[in-house]
Amino acid sequence: MLIHVVAPGETLWRIANRYGVSVEETAAVNGLPDPGRLVVGQALVIPGEDFYTVQAGDTLWAIARTYGTTVQAILQNNRIADPDRIAPGMILYVPVPRHRVQPGETLWGIAREYGVPLETLVAVNRIADPGRIPAGTVLAIPRRPRPFLNVNGYLYFLGEDAVPIVRESGRYLTYLSPFAYLIQEGGTLRAIDDAPAVQTAREEGAVPMMAVTNFTATSRGENLASAVLNNPQTVERLLTEIIRIMKEKGYRGLNIDLENVLPADREAYNRFLQRAVDRLHAEGFFVSTALAPKTSAGQPGLLYEAHDYAAHGRIVDFVILMTYEWGYRKGPPQAISPLNQIERVLDYAVTVIPREKIYLGFQIYARDWLLPHAEGQEAETFSPQEAVARAARYGAEIQYDPVAQAPFFQYVDEQGRSHEVWFEDARSAQAKFDAVKRYGLGGISYWALGYPFPQNWALLEDNFTIRR
Secondary structure (H helix, E strand, O other): OEEEEOOOOOOHHHHHHHHOOOHHHHHHHOOOOOOOOOOOOOEEEEOOOOEEEOOOOOOHHHHHHHHOOOHHHHHHHHOOOOOOOOOOOOEEEOOOOEEEOOOOOOHHHHHHHHOOOHHHHHHHOOOOOOOOOOOOOEEEOOOOOOOEEEEEEEEOOOHHHHHHHHHHHHHHOOEEEEOOEEEEOOOEEEOOOOHHHHHHHHHHOOEEEEEEEOOOOOOOOHHHHHHHHOOHHHHHHHHHHHHHHHHHHOOOEEEEEOOOOOHHHHHHHHHHHHHHHHHHHHOOOEEEEEEOOOOOOOOOOOOOOOOOHHHHHHHOOEEEEOOOOOOOOOOOOOOOOOHHHHHHHHHHHHHHOOHHHEEEEEEOOEEEEEEOOOOOOOOEEEOHHHHHHHHHHOOOOOEEEOOOOEEEEEEEOOOOOEEEEEOOOHHHHHHHHHHHHHHOOOEEEEEOOOOOOHHHHHHHHHHOEEOO
């Protein structure tokens, strides 16, 4: 796949024709509600395995080797006269091998024949039912390497509202984490209606991961955390309750998201993690934590000081870095997950946590701030799909911040009020996926499911083989 940014005057038909793909498939992969209405600056995913965007340091020889072809074939297909003159950003047409399914063949056998992961073959060809592949079907055989990746999705839509969301995104997930059981004084947990989400996750092949926390929308939870962490009897009671619920509901792992822990309770938190791992591992469960986005060991602030990156990296099975919310809903308008800030966090994290244990936090929602921003005024939160629709509705041109690697636009509403919107698109998603590969991370964690963003899922499968 590649990414095309809409220029003035372009239509979907013209763009699809340029790349030799169908209008219908392009509209579908981008979730376009009105294919006849594009926005200048809008990023579109162009489906297909036959395109490659040249990266810095690439050579035609290396590209040919990756795709299982020859330099001469690439030169001929792209009418390149000088093989030494390719530049980053250049789009090359590099046809991948095709296989026509014969009677009696299975996807497993075809994947084995060509030496590609079955999951990748299924994803690339968008096969809904891998057990039923009709003879005569023509499959694209991917040659570009796709590293394996663990993917978690948090979900705060509960009850029956969770079912369609998990149905839609479950196939892209390693883990699903309904959010969240609230820890209470005395070591009990406030129940949530998670049974429909857990059951649907299992049906979709995602592993249910129980999430527990100490905070709510109206309470930071620092005193609650302190009371629990410093009482050994309460800790044991809490872990017993967690294990009981995990067995009852069918969870296979635990995510601990304790935030605003008092700096004085840093070691108590570390001791709690070790005790949790000791007890849960003995029961066959895994343990993970959610960590505030720190850039140094001594970073001050209630959100950061008690989160000991080195200890978490040593004790638990993996950590989720909450690398989002720079664009806070009650703060001034800015990118929600700016890549330059994320990289500062990763630069520190990889020095004290094994890379394979690190999951990059990725928010998949948009925010709309009124201008001028007034302190405490809350931005509206909605999906990236709605952000593009809003740009179309108000005739805004989408801009892209090359430092934050994030799209944004401004518009004036019917009441004459100015707005600024920051969101995610194909470019910002690809930039994050590139960072995951560049840093050699073990996973991605989405906060939070329920905001439609079809481009993300298409690109996720195009970049990685998701562990299931």
